[in-house]
Amino acid sequence: MPKSILAFIENKDGKFKNSAFEVVSVANKTAKETGKELVLLAIGNDLEKEAESLRKYGAVKLICAELNSLNSYSPDNSIKYSASSFAKVISECAVQHDADVIILSATSLGKDLAGRIAIKTDSAVFNDCIDVKTESGKITASRPVFAGKSITDIASDSEKIVISIRPNVFKPELNESPVVNCEKADLSKMNLSENDFKAVVKEISVSSEKLDVAEADRIVSGGRGLREPENFKLIENLAAAIGAATGASRAVVDAGWRPHSEQVGQTGKTVSPSLYIACGISGAIQHLAGMSSSKCIVAINKDKDAPIFQIANYGIIGDVFEIIPALTDEFKKVLSN
Amino acid sequence: MKIAVCVSLVPDSTTKVKISENGKTIDENGVSFIINPYDEFAVEEALRIKEKNGGDVTAVAFGTEKAKEVIKKAFQMGADKGVLIKSETADFDSYTVAKNLSEYLKSENPDLIFFGKQSIDFDGLLIPSMVSELMNIPSVSVVVKLEINGKKISAEREIEGGKEIVESELPVIIGAQKGLNEPRYPNLKSIMAAKSKPIQEIPAYYKGKKTEITGMKLPPSKSSGKIFTNGPSDIPELVRLLREEAKVI
Ligand SMILES: Cc1cc2nc3c(=O)[nH]c(=O)nc-3n(C[C@H](O)[C@H](O)[C@H](O)COP(=O)(O)OP(=O)(O)OC[C@H]3O[C@@H](n4cnc5c(N)ncnc54)[C@H](O)[C@@H]3O)c2cc1C
Ligand SMILES: Nc1ncnc2c1ncn2[C@@H]1O[C@H](COP(=O)(O)O)[C@@H](O)[C@H]1O
Numbered sequence: 001m002p003k004s005i006l007a008f009i010e011n012k013d014g015k016f017k018n019s020a021f022e023v024v025s026v027a028n029k030t031a032k033e034t035g036k037e038l039v040l041l042a043i044g045n046d047l048e049k050e051a052e053s054l055r056k057y058g059a060v061k062l063i064c065a066e067l068n069s070l071n072s073y074s075p076d077n078s079i080k081y082s083a084s085s086f087a088k089v090i091s092e093c094a095v096q097h098d099a100d101v102i103i104l105s106a107t108s109l110g111k112d113l114a115g116r117i118a119i120k121t122d123s124a125v126f127n128d129c130i131d132v133k134t135e136s137g138k139i140t141a142s143r144p145v146f147a148g149k150s151i152t153d154i155a156s157d158s159e160k161i162v163i164s165i166r167p168n169v170f171k172p173e174l175n176e177s178p179v180v181n182c183e184k185a186d187l188s189k190m191n192l193s194e195n196d197f198k199a200v201v202k203e204i205s206v207s208s209e210k211l212d213v214a215e216a217d218r219i220v221s222g223g224r225g226l227r228e229p230e231n232f233k234l235i236e237n238l239a240a241a242i243g244a245a246t247g248a249s250r251a252v253v254d255a256g257w258r259p260h261s262e263q264v265g266q267t268g269k270t271v272s273p274s275l276y277i278a279c280g281i282s283g284a285i286q287h288l289a290g291m292s293s294s295k296c297i298v299a300i301n302k303d304k305d306a307p308i309f310q311i312a313n314y315g316i317i318g319d320v321f322e323i324i325p326a327l328t329d330e331f332k333k334v335l336s337n
Numbered sequence: 338m339k340i341a342v343c344v345s346l347v348p349d350s351t352t353k354v355k356i357s358e359n360g361k362t363i364d365e366n367g368v369s370f371i372i373n374p375y376d377e378f379a380v381e382e383a384l385r386i387k388e389k390n391g392g393d394v395t396a397v398a399f400g401t402e403k404a405k406e407v408i409k410k411a412f413q414m415g416a417d418k419g420v421l422i423k424s425e426t427a428d429f430d431s432y433t434v435a436k437n438l439s440e441y442l443k444s445e446n447p448d449l450i451f452f453g454k455q456s457i458d459f460d461g462l463l464i465p466s467m468v469s470e471l472m473n474i475p476s477v478s479v480v481v482k483l484e485i486n487g488k489k490i491s492a493e494r495e496i497e498g499g500k501e502i503v504e505s506e507l508p509v510i511i512g513a514q515k516g517l518n519e520p521r522y523p524n525l526k527s528i529m530a531a532k533s534k535p536i537q538e539i540p541a542y543y544k545g546k547k548t549e550i551t552g553m554k555l556p557p558s559k560s561s562g563k564i565f566t567n568g569p570s571d572i573p574e575l576v577r578l579l580r581e582e583a584k585v586i
């Protein structure tokens with residue numbers, strides 16, 4: 001008897017995130033390949049009214065766990081959420097629906113949850129995957145290791161698996177279903193206790209209204225070649241012209257020119273946008289570690305031997321102070337037509 | 338305050354990855370090994386807390402004999418004690434590591450347990466949360482700021498586009514992110530002192546694992562890109578290609 005797949009999908013202020021559609025799409029495909037039923041689970045408030053947005057990607061059944069009710073199990077009523085209670089709800093839901101595969105996105109939350117759910121449900125875990133396949137009924141995955149310098153294929157003999165997929169890698173595929181049925185999760189059947197609220201999120205602050213590099217589909221990054229922090233205006237203008245987020249190399253973050261939240265690379269963020277424009281960045285291996293899986297890489301550097309050109313799809317050898325303003329103008333010109 | 342720091346040994350981040358003949362691991366010939374960079378933030382934070390509040394810091398590693406190297410690095414930074422949970426083989430996964438670390442940590446009951454947020458070799462991103470569940474104590478990872486007030490902690494954790502403030506009680510597990518502190522460089526005195534510190538060896542508690550690496554490959558190499566050399570006059574053509582060939586604009 002084929003069991004089911006439980007997919008956990010994230011929302012932000014009641015709207016499903018992009019990663020949610022990626023998860024639904026991957027989970028739906030895997031469900032078809034394995035003959036399992038797909039059950040979606042979301043935690044938030046009033047999510048039923050957004051269910052329709054999932055239908056395009058093959059959703060048929062959505063379970064909504066009310067965040068406000070979940071938080072009422074906490075002794076402290078000023079919390080936003082606790083990761084351990086989320087892990088509890090997902091794991092209990094998996095048991096209730098006889099799920100032997102749990103899929104979620106490797107976002108900040110997903111990375112925190114995957115290991116917890118794996119232990120709670122005694123599952124193997126394939127974390128941060130860039131490929132998920134079914135071969136003769138068995139699910140296998142690929143994931144980057146050594147900061148993307150190599151890729152491993154993984155498999156498991158466990159009866160249960162938790163899979164987290166890297167955001168922005170899987171494009172959501174259209175696969176319309178007739179209707180999405182919503183159901184409320186019965187939290188009273190989930191053995192929730194104060195124990196699930198020992199570490200709680202009290203406050204969530206958005207560092208700025210700006211798009212975060214880790215979530216952006218286009219990124220313009222600057223490095224030491226910009227020479228002074230003030231010159232990042234050029235990067236910001238170019239980014240604004242094409243609706244991109246701004247990124248930075250570690251050299252300029254360490255120098256205090258840019259915030260750490262913008263750092264791309266091994267000790268910064270891992271990104272895979274469709275367009276990554278590197279300006280005045282040499283392309284050190286630790287920088288490449290964070291961005292080499294970008295779909296299209298454009299490099300601007302005055303040194304023709306800069307390693308960044310080896311992985312660039314397009315490059316301009318030239319001075320950033322000359323190239324960036326001209327490129328910004330050209331983008332503006334073609335986009336206004 | 339009783340503090341434990343879990344440390345792992347990883348190939349230097351500049352390592353050029355070559356895949357060994359079995360097609361499943363990297364060829365370690367000529368590779369130099371370092372303490373996982375995130376674990377340095379973990380050790381540093383543990384030492385600072387000890388220096389302020391008193392107590393001791395134990396560095397714990399699970400691995401083969403070779404993992405002693407990483408405990409020595411922690412000693413050089415100033416860790417008081419070192420424990421190697423010894424594995425007979427290098428063939429283990431995150432689950433094996435988490436099981437072994439949690440068995441040892443349960444027997445010691447530290448007030449604070451530090452991890453790096455991730456190891457830079459297999460980028461597992463799993464151990465701190467797995468150990469949290471196995472020990473049934475709370476954890477906060479990707480921490481860039483930590484405050485301790487008596488039995489309570491407040492941690493700032495990085496998320497996409499912002500931060501979260503997480504509160505918890507001790508004992509707690511913390512996963513260190515870059516930015517938490519600036520790790521110290523070992524000085525001559527601490528390097529000398531490290532030499533005489535003994536490493537306690539404990540046989541592995543658990544040998545099983547749940548995942549299998551079935552293959553390892555290099556990422557598909559990009560075909561060489563189009564590089565323009567005429568400066569601004571090439572820009573219209575570049576933008577045309579971005580629109581029509583790459584279709585990204
Ligand atoms: C453990 C470890 C982790 C690390 N993690 C990261 C990480 O996460 N992210 C990261 O980025 N780095 C990381 N690094 C640092 C990395 O090794 C490099 O030092 C860093 O990426 C260099 O930044 P950069 O390219 O801006 O500077 P540089 O290497 O100094 O390069 C500047 C480039 O600008 C070009 N240039 C100069 N002037 C101009 C001009 N007028 N016009 C056009 N081009 C110009 C130069 O030709 C040069 O190529 C890490 C290092 C270590 C050891
Ligand atoms: N073999 C090990 N021994 C001790 N600690 C480890 C080991 N492997 C990983 N860790 C710890 O777990 C953290 C996260 O590792 P990972 O989940 O593998 O990315 C690391 O930064 C270390 O603090």
